[in-house]
Amino acid sequence: MGSVTAYAQRLAKRAQGLPPLAVDAVIVIVCWINTVLQAGIDEQLEWWVPLAATANSVPLLWRRRYPFEITMIIGVSTTWLSVVGMLGDLPPAQLVATYTFAALCPPVERVIAMAGTVVGFSISILIPEDKVLNLGPVAIAFAVAYALGTAARARRDRIAMLEERARRLGEEQSAAAARERQRIAREMHDIIAHSMSMIVIQAEAGPLAVRSDPDKAEQVFDTISASAREALTQLRRTLGVLRSEEPTRRPQPGLDALPALVEDVRRTGLAVTLEEDGDARQVPPDLAATVYRIVQESLTNTVKHAAASTAWVRLTWRHDALRLEVGDDGHGAGGETGQGGNGQGGNGPSGNGQGGNGPGGNGLVGMRERVAVAGGELTFGPGPDGVGFRVVAGLPLN
Known part of the structure; x- marks a missing residue:
């Protein structure tokens, strides 16, 4: 039985490369020839036998579409x-039908078809008394046909499951790639916007300093050089994620880099203070990087758009959250990339656009995405009495 099953499986694999209709047509022809030849061997080849063989075999052409009915x-x-003695020991068309319903029918239809097959099999064996001795071999043949059909169904289900798993994996990979692209875009925006703003402001002040205060001019050019070098370093680190061969990468800036960032902004002439309340603690690197980038983007917008004289950064440590506030005393006019917040957000550093909690400029979009990834909340808008602009982020620590 095992060798017969293996041989049938090899034939099935070879037939998979052929069109289904062609395979079914060959099966119909083989079953028809078998029925006619068996009648001829038994010397019962009447004129109606080919017609009966046709009626018994041709429906197999529709077996894939209507397995239960066929x-x-x-x-x-x-x-x-079989009752009239026109079939041999093995009914080929019924064996094919057994394989088909085992492979294609749902459970309920399989049970009904199996019961009908047992009834028909019993009638065709028991009524012609001379065929009772064939009960065992015929039963084995039907069992093999049903087993092959079950194996085909299991293989098809397994293939469908693997295809579904591959589809989901592809979707997950695409989503991960999209998230990584967004992360890199945020990093690039934050680095370039901040560094270039510092460089532009210092470069604009440079000619005046050269004429009035050469020592200050030297400091201005040193600041430009340092800002440019730091920007290049961060850009190389950010783009390094695209190079798998790069062995090491510098960690992203975190809370310990905030004093240097504030000092860098002070060189533009903006009086910035950094305050902390509560007991500071260690936070995950990604959360620390989120805080740094929010402060960086907020101060960059203040320098570029707010025409402020003072700004502040406050970190408030609570038992379950970190509250970050960045504000200034500017007029809030202007706008980042011509977009950002009228309405609830006023004409803040984010620009003229939707509103404090609505769609903002690229920088505010990046802030919102970072805070959302961290599971926190971000609000921004005018300060008290409409003076200045504030960005407030609540970031969970648990």
């Missing part, structure tokens, strides 16, 4: 042919 039709015709 099984019923062939079961009736096979039983009748």
